Amino acid sequence: MATTTAAIWRDTERCYRAVTARDPRFDGQFIMAVRTTGIYCRPSCPALTPKAQNVRFYPTSAAAQANGYRACRRCLPDAVPGSPDWNIRADLAARAMRLISDGLVEREGVPGLAKRLGYSERQLGRVLTAELGAGPLALARAHRAHSARLLIEMSGLPLTDVAFAAGFSSVRQFNETIREVFATTPSQLRAASLRRGRRKGDEPGGATRLSLRLPFRAPFDAQGVLRYHASRAIPGVEAVTEDEGDITGYGRTLRLPHGGGAAWLAPRPDHVRCDLGLADLRDLSSAVTRVRRLLDLDADPEAVTRTLGADPALAPLVAEAPGIRLPGAVDGPELLLRTLLGPAATTLAADLGDPVPPADPPLDPLTTLFPTPAQIADAGVDPQVKAIAAAIAHGSLDPHVGRDPAELRAELLAHSVDAPTADYVLMRVLGAPDILLTADVSVSHGVTALGIDLTESARGWQPWSSYAGMYLARAGKRA
Template sequence: MHTDIERCVRAVRSKDARFDGWFFTAVLTTGIYCRPSCPVVPPKRENMVFHPSAAACQQAGFRACKRCRPDTSPGSPEWNQRADLVARAMRLITDGVVDREGVPGLAARLGYSTRQIERQLLAELGAGPLALARAQRAQTARLLIETTALPMAEIAFAAGFASIRTFNDTVREVYALTPSDLRTRTPRTNPAGTPAGTPGAISLRLPFRAPLNPDNLFGHLAATAVPGVEEWRDGAYRRTLRLPYGHGIAALTPRPDHIACRLTLTDLRDLPVAISRCRRLLDLDADPVAIDDQLRTDPVLAPLVDKAPGRRVPRTVDEAEFAVRAVLGQQVSTAAARTHAARLVSAHGEAVDDPEGGLTHLFPAPADLAAVDPESLAMPRTRRVTLTTLVGRLADGSLPLGVESDWPEARARLLALPGFGPWTADVIAMRALGDPDAFLPTDLGVRRAARELGLPSTPAALTARAAAWRPWRAYAVQYLWATDDHPINFLPV
């Protein structure tokens, strides 16, 4: 997008928030960079240059605008809708892999050399993996400075900096302010309304591109919530998180212009990963205008989209967890699937403390489930085989499911497992792997909606009809499901 100069200039002049995160505007006369929707008077065209990432702007010597805070804009939808090497690398960088494992660890996960990774990221994003990770560390540092009362030394460590000096230099370079100045400029309460310095908790706003319809998004998460791991309480979806350095609890509340997020973490180094996973769970980096415009071209879907635009795909914070839950949900009701999952959680999940609610456990890790006696599982024998095979492959690493997964390859590996049919593989592709074009033509709810709307209801015919919805068939499924009165389609009260 950043190479289409005319389109970028029009977006900046119209202050179009839909393009926030797609590209960044660097102003030659001021040395700052902004998001397209920055409220200041747009600069002259000859003074604007465009970059594909905040990291590229920083590499070029530009500082973040203090008004529009471009480093906190929604992430680029490119990394959600693509499955190529750059997109997969960006998802891993956002998930903190470079900070934890370095560039060699990033390359190993993707199956490429470090040189190939660096070359492709530089070509498309104008910055390599280290610069991209550095930009994320700077954003994490700013968030901790502004929303907590932690000492600066602890913030530097939590944000992933190797030294206080590097932390200070980076903050000054990116924001043109010292860490202390950033804190002084911040009101005593953070944007989400929680007093700064509340022990163990961080409150923040998660931005998104409008429109966002919260009904099916939070309705689905609440209706399928596993007791002990998830709950709907006081207008918020709450759940436990298994994180690289510890665990946490996230509380997510829909607001008109943002998602209020409250995170309680055992290790603050997990903050950027927790934020990334919450954004992914709620599909907050989607481009709803582009998606809905495509689906509106179908006269059958157009009224559904116009009635409630901005539907997102409810996803997951843990791909392996969702795969297990998908097997537990095969050919049973939502209530039965929750019951099966709750039994596994109470018997094999790691206990956690939740003084603010009713969360009790982390969902069991694949290694824990791989050690379970199959005969102790209260389910049909064939499904026991399916489940034990799945968790065994997840535990030994022969079935990698993660943000870096190649979608077609992962789907093929899932279909090779006993008991895995197209529905199970595609629902995992849709909700765990994030494939925006995953489709469920055999799903009973989809077929029922298709029949009522006058669409073909047989899987083959419906798949052929849905070709016009590509590459957004996963979102079309959300609109089809929304024609039913199932609790997944309604925001809990």
């Protein structure tokens, strides 16, 4: 169902070729560290390319930091799409990275991370150090540094509040980390951002507004993934704006670990603009990670195109819509329960959903949080849905992004979720790239319209069968 890929950062010749070409497709897939300067960069850094003998390659920023390197302030190596490995792979390291990116270590510590993954802390540390060059604490520290930089540059929060909002346990730890990672102080970072004209968010007092640029690897079929979400939007929970048939904005409310929030996403040629409203700034990293998953912004479209474009039946569709994305989910329990409820989810959200505070445009149409599993379990819904909602509320069913796909599928089936729905949940919640939803009517129509023999063709689509399904569904809707 999921697959592993060779670690690109171990192939030094390939990495150096990417650096020499300043190829942005590799941003986020590995880190280049320069021995002579003590700085680490993204592959596409515009600075003079260092000599091959002076560079080292690492899988993560945390690994570079652990080896004494600091972040380049010219290319901002943390402000890139995430590694597509965390979606492609289903191993322990990838699942851990998804949870670390969601801020789990800040909320529950390394013991909580290990418990969610079903490993001891020692086992987890050993695997992450071997695979990613850093243990869970170092990976979480790099994640906190990235969150802190965003808050320093994009919000008007006092720096003391930034420290705790980013997950640091003390102002001293915050100051030391910023100096070590960025070779500057927090106040100097903020002053530099103001000189560059970075927009500051609202001052504290109520929900805080931030406007961010979310990078992606081109090409990006923004209209395709936005139309998918728009076709299933629940009023109040979600909202859509259009102009002459194109979706110009999509927003939705977010139920986050420390409170409610809302995000408005508007596609641009080289990024997605994300306007965030957060009740608690500690949820910044979780909110950003979840909306990135929602639009599959960390995908590697070139890899998908190489495989699917080689199939004569799919090649015209791939050429017509390059950069297709898998529609993700911001919350596993919500996605599962919405799927089981069907059209009743809209009525239930209106009746039971918690209100979010009024906001200014473009967030103002987003008024309601989708009900919690506990609220749905207490409602007058189908007995199977009620039982599954109760299981989620009690913790015996836990569809979170760090789950092993095979284990989660077995757990869903054990709770009487049918196989097609279980596969749909894996594809959307985990971003599983190799699931073909043959039970989907549009996919079936696409197979028929294109005259495809699935027995022969499907093997050639691996490990991107989920993306093939999106192309088939598009063909099926036209048929």
